[in-house]
Amino acid sequence: MHNFTSLLFGLDEFQVIDVAPTTCPDLLRVVIEMIETQAACPSCGVFSGGIKERPQRRIKDLPGSGQQVELWWRKRRLKCVEAECPTQSFTQTSLAIAPGSRMTERLLAKVAWSIAKSNRSISDVCREYRVSWTTGNKALAAAVQQWLPAPEPTRVLGIDETRARSVKWVVEAESWKRTDPWMTSFVNADPNFSGRLLGLTPGRCGACVSTWLGKQTQEFRDGIEVVVIDPSAPYACGIRSALPGVKIAVDHWHIIKLANQMVTDTRRRVIQEQQGRRGQAIDPMWAHRLLLLTAAEHLSPKQRKRLNKVLDSQDPTGEIQAAYQCKELLRKLLATSNEPRLIRNRLFEFYTACADANTVETIKLAKTIQTWWPAILVFLQHRVTNARTEGFNRVIKQVKRTGCGYRNMDNYEKRIMSHIALNRAA
Numbered sequence: 001m002h003n004f005t006s007l008l009f010g011l012d013e014f015q016v017i018d019v020a021p022t023t024c025p026d027l028l029r030v031v032i033e034m035i036e037t038q039a040a041c042p043s044c045g046v047f048s049g050g051i052k053e054r055p056q057r058r059i060k061d062l063p064g065s066g067q068q069v070e071l072w073w074r075k076r077r078l079k080c081v082e083a084e085c086p087t088q089s090f091t092q093t094s095l096a097i098a099p100g101s102r103m104t105e106r107l108l109a110k111v112a113w114s115i116a117k118s119n120r121s122i123s124d125v126c127r128e129y130r131v132s133w134t135t136g137n138k139a140l141a142a143a144v145q146q147w148l149p150a151p152e153p154t155r156v157l158g159i160d161e162t163r164a165r166s167v168k169w170v171v172e173a174e175s176w177k178r179t180d181p182w183m184t185s186f187v188n189a190d191p192n193f194s195g196r197l198l199g200l201t202p203g204r205c206g207a208c209v210s211t212w213l214g215k216q217t218q219e220f221r222d223g224i225e226v227v228v229i230d231p232s233a234p235y236a237c238g239i240r241s242a243l244p245g246v247k248i249a250v251d252h253w254h255i256i257k258l259a260n261q262m263v264t265d266t267r268r269r270v271i272q273e274q275q276g277r278r279g280q281a282i283d284p285m286w287a288h289r290l291l292l293l294t295a296a297e298h299l300s301p302k303q304r305k306r307l308n309k310v311l312d313s314q315d316p317t318g319e320i321q322a323a324y325q326c327k328e329l330l331r332k333l334l335a336t337s338n339e340p341r342l343i344r345n346r347l348f349e350f351y352t353a354c355a356d357a358n359t360v361e362t363i364k365l366a367k368t369i370q371t372w373w374p375a376i377l378v379f380l381q382h383r384v385t386n387a388r389t390e391g392f393n394r395v396i397k398q399v400k401r402t403g404c405g406y407r408n409m410d411n412y413e414k415r416i417m418s419h420i421a422l423n424r425a426a
């Protein structure tokens, strides 16, 4: 029973009963009413069409045909015809406008979509659609529930940390407190499937991990066989409490990073001991520091020769050379395919080199490897990595810049998750 104007207006339950220009150019006054003239009483369920009142309510809506719309809803307050019913009158409700709301659902949906899809700031979008910041933020929160499906079950779960924003000092109860907010991301790290962000949670403690896992379905938890983490004791603890019996693997990139740090620490200490100061550009060892961190097989013959020359002349105690050897042996171990005997031999080689070098740094690295060995072995057996999480860290940083300092971590989490969800669907 639509007339043309109602069809153009596009809210199925409503018909347009009047359109008139206002004193403002580009602003149209539109009056609508619901097509259905009857409604069921919310208390007794009896249908009634007896009108008690026709109040008009101003409703905010999307612009139409390039013009702003001053929308009025001519409501129906109906009388309940059931004599025994305690409700004497009630207002007809619509799916397009939530009860008590002064905005159409399509306006709220558009606002939420515009914020999340292109990662615009909430205030920018709210200004465009003439709604308040709070309305925009609430619309986004409501929409996120629909956009974000429950995380898909995965065999390999990746857990990683990201700094949510920079460190700040804030006054709290008359004393200064350091805030160092981190977020933990959960990723589908199964090599057979595309890496997907499954969830985010504020913090980076063991409880953050176990709480997030606790919120998922039993099916999701049961499906996990391996969890990949960086060598973080709190994460490992949280996983063990939430998923007893699951295998924990450490990402080999983080182990290589520790080995590189060990080489750097050794070089710094040796230069400090030799020169009584920090390394400078005039020290050949300092100038060639990046060669020490480059994988041996990636060095050109010329670079190899240069590195050997510097090590021969600038490392009289041989400690830097030994640290470099330990790092390379560890890399070789991590590159080993799943052959138990070869793994055992290479691990022995690495431990022996660390013991022979006998420096503070090599012993510390050997102890770390010993602590994490069961998890490293799982990595060697399954070859699972968190490398794809890096992509999400980039998105998280972009959202952070637009958000310009979210204080509520839940809002922040919703922004990131919805931006990723909408852009993934596209």
Ligand SMILES: [Zn+2]
Pocket: 041, 042, 043, 044, 045, 046, 080, 081, 082, 085, 086, 087
């Ligand atoms: Zn009733």
